[in-house]
Amino acid sequence: MAGEKRKENVLWTKNFTLITLGTVISILGNSLAGFALGLLVLDYTGSTFLYALYAVMYNLPKVVAPTLAGPFLDKFSRRRTIYTLDFCSAALYGIFAWLMISGYFNYGFLILGCLLLGTIDSVYQVAYDSFYPMLISEGNYSKAYSIQSTLESLATFIVPLSAFLYNLIGIAPLFLINMVTFFIAAVMETQIKKEETYVKRESENFGVAQYKKTFLEGVDYLKQERGLRAITLYFMVNALGQGAFQTLVLPYFKLNYNSGEYVYMFTMGWMMVGRLLGGGVHYRLNLPVAKKFTIALTVYLCSALIDGTVLYLPYYAIMAVCFIEGILGVTSYNIRISATQSYVPDEKKGRFNGIFQMAITGGMLLGQFLSGVFTLFLPERAVISAFMALNFIGAIVIMGGNRAHVKKIYNRKA
Secondary structure, eight states, rough: HHHHHHHOOOOOOOOHHHHHHHHHHHHHHHHHHHHHHHHHHHHHHHOOOHHHHEEEEEETHHHHHHHHHHHHHSEEEEEEEHHHHHOOOOHHHHHHHHHHHHHHOOOOHHHHHHHHHHHHHHHHHHHHHHHGGGGGGGOOHHHHHHHHHHHHEEEEEHHHHHHHHHHOOOOHHHHHHHHHHHOOOOOOOHHHOOOOOOOGGGGGOOOOHHHHHHHHHHHHHHHHHHHHHHHHHHHHHHHHHHHHHHHEEEEEEEEEEEHHHHHHHHHHHHHHHHHHHHHHHHHHHOOOOOGGGHHHHHHHHHHHHHHHGGGGGGGHHHHHHHHHHHHHHHHHHHHHHHHHHSSSSSGGHHHHHHHHHHHHHHHHHHHHHHHHHTTTEEEEHHHHHHHHHHHHHHHHIIHHHOOOOOOOHHSSOO
């Protein structure tokens, strides 16, 4: 019996290996093509406004689509959804490549494509976030999500390669590479064998009335779960601050340093190094279960203080602090996602993750917009500090004020 238990609790099962390899391959292609696509927009239009419009059109579906998709993903196969959307992404990047090679590419096609990509990505993310924890054996959530956060950090290191290849061979070959990587990832995902017990036969007759009922059940569930509500609300406030930070840091470096964009890339690279190191530490070590909430709240407060003051420091100090912030960031991510995904029942994961993604994206977009407006009257550093002060207060009021309810979710073996 003990041997069977150990076998059940092995992390690197066939299913988990397949989903991880598929993720690595798709991250490689997406990072190469994604950054180059932004460069293409700037080169093709020469307009900062049209570049901003491209970013908005890509992110706009992420405000609505995740919540709308949640009820479907709690009734239909998430595995099929994941590989179907990856096949769709492969086809879309193939069309992008053909448009570039044939000379039919224009800004209008790009905007339409970004809307489709944004919709696909947002639904895929909810399906993936809801299916991924089902492939993790009991007691291995923290390890699994440390791997995921490490892989996401690796994408940052592909950005310089993307810029180099874009200037060397153009973007059409990068689109083709991304098409191939999405296709390979989709084929791997078709080989995952996992029973999805929440999928019911009556889903074949899933109409408007059933959709509305399922959606309202998800809303009722969140109303009953005060801890999940607090976590969702706090991370929406956090996303507001992160939206401002990510929007204004690059302009600050460009305005205050020679070759500021390269200084920015090098400095922020230390944050990714911290995330990589933090991911490795979390894979090897388990945080004390009874202290997880206290550790998380401390991380939230320290991160807000660091992000709000880091640009007032000398350059070399900024690098060191960014490294520390990377470790704090992966700790925050690991505690939150391993706790919530192991806590929410499988049949409700789609709806919870949909609402959570909508809250995060909405907060991020609002932070990006408001920070841009505020810089008309205030310097970048002051705007960031103001948003991070709100983040600091939010951690105390929302998370600290719901301590008992959030502890029930965070202080569990995951």
